[in-house]
Amino acid sequence: MLLRRLPQVQRLCARRAFTSKTHYDEKIVYQYASQQLKPVSIGQLLKYSQPPLTPANILDSVAYTQSELPVRLAKRVISFHNLPFIVGTNPHIARVYNQYYEAFDRLYSFAPIDSIEREWEFARALERQTQLLVDVIPTIAQGFLECKQYMKREERALFINELIRSRIGLRVIGEQHVALSYQFRDQQRSSLEDVWVGAIHTKLLPASMMRQCAQLVQNMCEMHYGTAPSYYVDGDVDETISYIPSHFEYITCELLKNAFRATVEFSRQSHRLAHPPIQITITKGEGYVGVRIRDQGGGIAKDNMRNVFEYSWSTMQDDETSTAGMSLQTNLAMQQGIGGPIAGLGFGLPMARLYAGYFGGSLDIVSMEGYGCDVFLKLRSIEGSVEQKQI
Amino acid sequence: MLPRQTAHTLISCQLLSQVRRYVTVRSGRNLQQKFYENRILDRYTAQEPKKVTLRQLVLFGRQLTEDKLIASANYVRGELPVRLAHRISDFQYLPYIAGTNPHLKTVYDLYWRAFDEFRKLPVVKTLQDNRRFCDAVRRNLLEHSQVIPQLGMGVSECAGLVAPDEIDRFMSQMLVSRISRRTLAEQHIALSQQFDEDLRSHLGLSVDESFDQLNQAPAGFATQRIGIVRADCSAIQIINDSALRVAELLEEAHNLPPGAAPQVLVEGHTDAMFMCIPEHFSYIMHELLKNSMDHVIRRFSERLDESAVDGAASGPLFPPIRVTICSSHADIMIRVSDQSGGIDPDVLPYIWSFTQPVKAKRLHNFHAIQRMEAKPAEASSLSPLVSFGFGLPMSRVYAKYWGGNVNVHSLPGYGVDAYVQLPRLGNVVENIGARRAQAHGD
Numbered sequence: 146m147l148l149r150r151l152p153q154v155q156r157l158c159a160r161r162a163f164t165s166k167t168h169y170d171e172k173i174v175y176q177y178a179s180q181q182l183k184p185v186s187i188g189q190l191l192k193y194s195q196p197p198l199t200p201a202n203i204l205d206s207v208a209y210t211q212s213e214l215p216v217r218l219a220k221r222v223i224s225f226h227n228l229p230f231i232v233g234t235n236p237h238i239a240r241v242y243n244q245y246y247e248a249f250d251r252l253y254s255f256a257p258i259d260s261i262e263r264e265w266e267f268a269r270a271l272e273r274q275t276q277l278l279v280d281v282i283p284t285i286a287q288g289f290l291e292c293k294q295y296m297k298r299e300e301r302a303l304f305i306n307e308l309i310r311s312r313i314g315l316r317v318i319g320e321q322h323v324a325l326s327y328q329f330r331d332q333q334r335s336s337l338e339d340v341w342v343g344a345i346h347t348k349l350l351p352a353s354m355m356r357q358c359a360q361l362v363q364n365m366c367e368m369h370y371g372t373a374p375s376y377y378v379d380g381d382v383d384e385t386i387s388y389i390p391s392h393f394e395y396i397t398c399e400l401l402k403n404a405f406r407a408t409v410e411f412s413r414q415s416h417r418l419a420h421p422p423i424q425i426t427i428t429k430g431e432g433y434v435g436v437r438i439r440d441q442g443g444g445i446a447k448d449n450m451r452n453v454f455e456y457s458w459s460t461m462q463d464d465e466t467s468t469a470g471m472s473l474q475t476n477l478a479m480q481q482g483i484g485g486p487i488a489g490l491g492f493g494l495p496m497a498r499l500y501a502g503y504f505g506g507s508l509d510i511v512s513m514e515g516y517g518c519d520v521f522l523k524l525r526s527i528e529g530s531v532e533q534k535q536i
Numbered sequence: 537m538l539p540r541q542t543a544h545t546l547i548s549c550q551l552l553s554q555v556r557r558y559v560t561v562r563s564g565r566n567l568q569q570k571f572y573e574n575r576i577l578d579r580y581t582a583q584e585p586k587k588v589t590l591r592q593l594v595l596f597g598r599q600l601t602e603d604k605l606i607a608s609a610n611y612v613r614g615e616l617p618v619r620l621a622h623r624i625s626d627f628q629y630l631p632y633i634a635g636t637n638p639h640l641k642t643v644y645d646l647y648w649r650a651f652d653e654f655r656k657l658p659v660v661k662t663l664q665d666n667r668r669f670c671d672a673v674r675r676n677l678l679e680h681s682q683v684i685p686q687l688g689m690g691v692s693e694c695a696g697l698v699a700p701d702e703i704d705r706f707m708s709q710m711l712v713s714r715i716s717r718r719t720l721a722e723q724h725i726a727l728s729q730q731f732d733e734d735l736r737s738h739l740g741l742s743v744d745e746s747f748d749q750l751n752q753a754p755a756g757f758a759t760q761r762i763g764i765v766r767a768d769c770s771a772i773q774i775i776n777d778s779a780l781r782v783a784e785l786l787e788e789a790h791n792l793p794p795g796a797a798p799q800v801l802v803e804g805h806t807d808a809m810f811m812c813i814p815e816h817f818s819y820i821m822h823e824l825l826k827n828s829m830d831h832v833i834r835r836f837s838e839r840l841d842e843s844a845v846d847g848a849a850s851g852p853l854f855p856p857i858r859v860t861i862c863s864s865h866a867d868i869m870i871r872v873s874d875q876s877g878g879i880d881p882d883v884l885p886y887i888w889s890f891t892q893p894v895k896a897k898r899l900h901n902f903h904a905i906q907r908m909e910a911k912p913a914e915a916s917s918l919s920p921l922v923s924f925g926f927g928l929p930m931s932r933v934y935a936k937y938w939g940g941n942v943n944v945h946s947l948p949g950y951g952v953d954a955y956v957q958l959p960r961l962g963n964v965v966e967n968i969g970a971r972r973a974q975a976h977g978d
Contacts, residue, residue, distance in 0.1 A: 380950055430948030431881065437947060447867070511945065511955055513869045516804055516862035519953060521945050 174249060177219035185213075185314055187504075187527055190321055194342040198329040200261050207264045208257075210271070210322040215253040217315050221245045224307060231295050237288030241281050248274050268326035271319050281312065286492050302455065302495075309499050317389070317503075320344045344389050345527055351434050352382035354393055355425050362401040366409060374408045374420030374440075384429035387526045392500050396508075399497040400438050400520050407442025407518065414443070421517075433506065433525045441517035450512055454495050574628075580621030580655070585716075586611070590765055590811050590938065590962030593723055597762040602663060602753040605731050609660040609669050612724045616673075616717055617655040619968070620647055623713050626706060634698050639690030643683050643710075650676055663732075664751045670728050673721045681907040683714065688890075688902035688924060695891050703891040709969055711910075711933045716968045719764070719813065726763035734759040767962070768809045769817065771861050771868060772802050778821040779859075786829050798832045798854035798874075800825060808863035811962030815911060816934045820942065823927035824872045824954050828857045831876035831952075863960065867940075870956045878948035887928050887944065931956075939964035 189209065193202045225233060225242045232238055251274060258264050285308065289301055296304075321343040328341060340348045359376045366373035404423050412420050421441040428435040445453060494510075501508040505525040512518050596604065627635060627644045634640060653676070660669050687710060691703055735753055736743070779800035787797050832854050855875040862869045879887065901924050902908075910930055932942040940958035947953070 380947075426947070426950065428878070428947040428950035430878070435947050435950070437945075437953075444862070444864075447864075509945065511943070511953075513860070513862040513871060513955075514867065515864035516860065516869070519871070519945070521947075 173253065174219045174222050174246075177215050177249070177253065178223040180216045180219075182216060182220065183213065185317060190317070190345060190527065191342055193325060194347070196339045197332055198325065200329075203261065203264055203326060203329050204258065206322050206325050207267055210318055211252075211255065211258065211267070213318050214271075214315065215249060217311060217318075218245055218249040218252065221308065221311055221315075222249055224304065228304065229295055232288075232292045235288045235292050237284045237291070241284050241288070244278055244281065248278060264326065265330075268323050272323050275316065275319055275323070278312075282309070282492060282496070298455065305495075306499065309496055310503070313392075313500060313503050317344070320389075320391075344391070345387060346390050347387040348385045349388050349390060349393065350383075350385050351393070351427050351436060351524075352378050352380075352384075354390065355397060355427065355436065358394060358397045358401055359423065359425065362398060362405050365402070366405040370406075370409045372409060372420070373405060374422055376423040376425060378425045378427065380426040380437075381429045382427055384427060384434060386429075386434040386524065387528050388504075388524060389527070392503070393524065396497045396500050396522065396524075397436070399493040400522065402493065404438055404440035404442060404518070404520070408440050411441070411443035411517075430523075432528065433523055436522040436524070438520040438522070439517065444514040444516055444518055445510070445512040446514055447512075450510075453510065454498060576655075577621050577624060577651075580618050580651075581625050583618045583621075585615060585619050585622070585968060587966040587968065588720075589965050590813070593765050594762045594767055594811070594962065597727055597765075598760055599758050600727060600731055600761050601758045602731075605663070605728060606660055606666060608724050608727060609666045612673070612720050613654065613657055613660060613669065615720055617651050619713055619717050620651040620654065623710060624648060624651060626709055630706060631698050631702075634690075634694045634703070637690045637693055639686045639693065643686050643690070646680060646683065650680065662751045663747075663753065666728055667732075667747065670725050674725060677718065677721060680714075681909050684711075684908040684910055685902040685905055687711075688908075688926065691891050692902070700889060700891045704889050707890040708929070708933055711930065712937050712968055715816075715934065715937050716966055723763040723765070727761055730761040730763065731759055734761070764813050764815065765811070765962075766814050767811050769812045769814055771808045771810065771817075771863075771870065772806045774814060774818050775800070775802055775821050775825075775859055775861075775870070778818055778825055782822060782825045782829055786826070786833060790833050792833070796853055798829050799852060799856040800829075800859060801856045802859045802861065804860040805863040806861060808861050808868055810863070810868045810958065810960040812938070812958065816937070817958070819910060820931040820934055820956055821870070821872075823931045824942075824956065825857065825859075827927065828872055828874035828876055828952065828954070832857065832874055835875075835877040866960055868958050868960045872954040872956075873951065875951040878950055879944070879946040879952060881948065884946055888932060890926070890929050936967055938962075939967050 193206065222242070222245050225238070225245075228238070233242065251270065255267055255270070258267055285305065289296075289305070324341070324343040328343065340346055355378050359378070363373045363376065401423070408420050408423065411417070424437075424439040426437040426439070428437070494508075498508040501522055501524060504527055507521075507523045509521045510518055511521070596608065624644070624647050627640070627647070630640070635644065653672070657669065657672065658665070660666050687707065691707055694703060732747060735750070735757065736745075736747075738754070738757060739750075783797035783800075786792070787794055836854050858871075858873045860871040860873070862871070928942070928944070935942045935956060935958060938959060940956065942957075943955045945953045945955075
């Protein structure tokens with residue numbers, strides 16, 4: 146077949162010689178991958194914001210999800226084909242490649258859904274699938290760390306950016322549908338507050354979320370270092386925003402981890418007796434919320450500033466980054482840890498920035514070398530009035 | 537057209553202003569004449585400016601002898617026409633419609649005359665020559681104090697006629713070169729004055745006795761001076777001085793009782809010192825603190841009215857402005873943090889531009905003043921509440937000149953964080969930008 150003579154197909158076949166999975170027809174993947182990608186629109190996410198949810202709503206949502214996810218998964222699969230062969234044979238990279246291929250297989254093989262019962266099966270399958278893909282980022286991170294010398298920095302960054310951005314989209318669509326599915330079924334049993342539209346919380350209180358995250362990070366810091374700075378939250382503490390809590394939490398935890406860690410280490414380095422507190426200020430603008438996180442962690446050296454948003458770049462000590470000996474299970478278990486593989490593999494800031502930018506927000510860092518850092522996070526409220534499109 | 541002899545008589549008999557009018561009437565012919573005179577300019581634009589660092593300026597003055605002073609005079613004598621030539625060339629590459637704007641044309645003519653004058657100055661060989669040279673430079677500095685308002689007016693009138701980016705680049709280039717020429721000039725004048733003072737006291741001459749006869753310093757005479765540069769400038773001192781001055785200005789403008797203006801609290805590395813030209817740093821701090829204080833006062837203006845009703849204020853009316861100094865090995869960074877409510881989102885994209893339409897209205901305010909030197913000590917006849925839309929971009933020009941920068945982060949609904957970064961050690965070369973790019977086809 147002509148298809149088999151294509152270099153990509155040859156590479157694919159060669160690579161699969163190293164994996165244990167067989168796939169019955171890779172032509173399907175190409176078919177789906179070649180379809181046009183429809184950006185996620187906020188309108189779609191907020192379509193069912195008026196309670197109660199009807200069966201028609203749910204079937205509509207699943208139809209959208211079913212049309213979107215396989216295309217996106219197929220594109221992820223294909224994106225691996227252009228990696229250098231040696232990179233593709235790295236066990237971590239190969240593992241993620243297979244995970245995506247399997248996810249595609251499972252989801253695309255669902256027939257069009259016409260009943261609520263079938264929809265529930267789909268939703269549960271989707272939920273399981275999301276769980277299976279949860280460690281994609283640390284795995285890829287590990288893989289690329291091991292493949293550092295085989296790819297140029299820009300190529301690597303491009304691939305990872307695409308992967309993460311696309312993954313955010315996949316999860317937003319998938320989680321939104323699963324949440325809606327549960328919401329539909331729960332609303333019959335209890336009177337649900339109408340603050341949730343699927344995975345979006347329309348009255349999220351940034352101040353309380355910041356306090357929770359700061360508390361969590363402070364605890365982690367105490368566990369890891371035996372000491373931790375205090376924090377306070379001021380500004381427009383009563384303002385609310387419409388956002389996906391898990392995104393918000395992820396971003397702020399990453400930023401707070403950096404702030405707490407830097408403060409403790411700088412105190413140690415400069416023989417400071419007391420840790421200056423972390424200052425968190427919430428501000429509300431027109432349609433978005435601003436968060437400023439200020440620390441006195443010594444700042445980032447000017448030479449390092451251009452690297453902080455790069456992947457696989459980290460100031461963590463070498464012995465903490467060599468997790469090659471540790472099993473992935475251990476890595477995952479430590480995932481939330483402050484000294485865990487995420488922090489060491491240098492993915493926190495670039496990912497946080499991608500998440501922040503996904504719905505039109507931004508993340509900026511100002512470093513005052515020898516003193517501390519100011520981080521300016523801006524998150525746009527996910528509201529129907531502002532039509533934004535994301536990939 | 538007047539015959540040549542009559543023209544000469546006119547120039548020799550009449551006052552400068554009348555000559556100017558004569559020149560303007562003939563401006564069309566002069567422009568075309570200048571086209572051919574440009575060959576002179578080309579000789580100078582072909583040369584690169586010889587840039588200096590602050591350290592070099594300081595080291596120069598460590599052992600200031602007559603010979604060195606004269607060398608300095610000749611360095612400045614050579615540099616000024618070269619740097620002016622590059623800027624005149626910039627004017628020439630502006631779109632025609634902008635170049636014929638009367639205000640820009642005024643500056644163009646001023647620069648041409650200065651260029652002509654400087655390039656014809658004789659070599660400086662003696663102390664007396666140097667004094668004459670300094671007088672000529674001082675006169676020129678004074679005459680050019682109208683440049684900034686003229687540029688401001690010209691640029692505001694050209695908004696809409698020329699692409700904003702191009703005019704912004706032009707303005708920045710003009711301003712940074714102006715700073716560089718004035719810095720060299722003022723440094724030399726200051727060194728000369730200081731040298732003369734020291735010489736005077738060395739010879740036992742009183743202040744009133746003139747120098748007219750003294751053309752040569754005694755052999756081996758040397759002094760230690762560094763002119764307008766300060767090698768160990770205390771950041772906190774300048775910040776506090778600026779804060780006091782700004783508070784006074786704004787208390788008067790807003791009709792506040794003395795001491796009621798927002799407090800400026802300085803924290804961080806309060807003992808930080810760095811090498812700088814204090815006037816430049818002072819300008820930047822003055823502008824930033826003025827912005828912060830003014831907007832804080834406006835934001836909380838209801839509190840003003842309330843306190844007026846109550847009588848004596850029970851506590852500070854306004855949230856303080858916090859200034860944090862941070863000193864690292866090579867840089868000093870100053871953060872000015874206020875609760876002014878943030879920058880108006882309509883203006884925010886344009887705060888660094890001189891020329892966006894939203895600014896053009898404010899630049900028009902330049903019509904009300906004759907002179908501006910962009911110095912902190914300037915007393916303007918206008919209230920500080922009148923905005924030219926100029927302070928921020930000019931601050932950045934000053935900062936970038938020695939390799940620093942000014943940045944601003946707005947927290948809407950809350951306040952503004954402004955960051956000034958400056959090199960500490962004085963080992964960064966003047967940043968006066970690239971010369972004018974050659975036109976295609978050269």
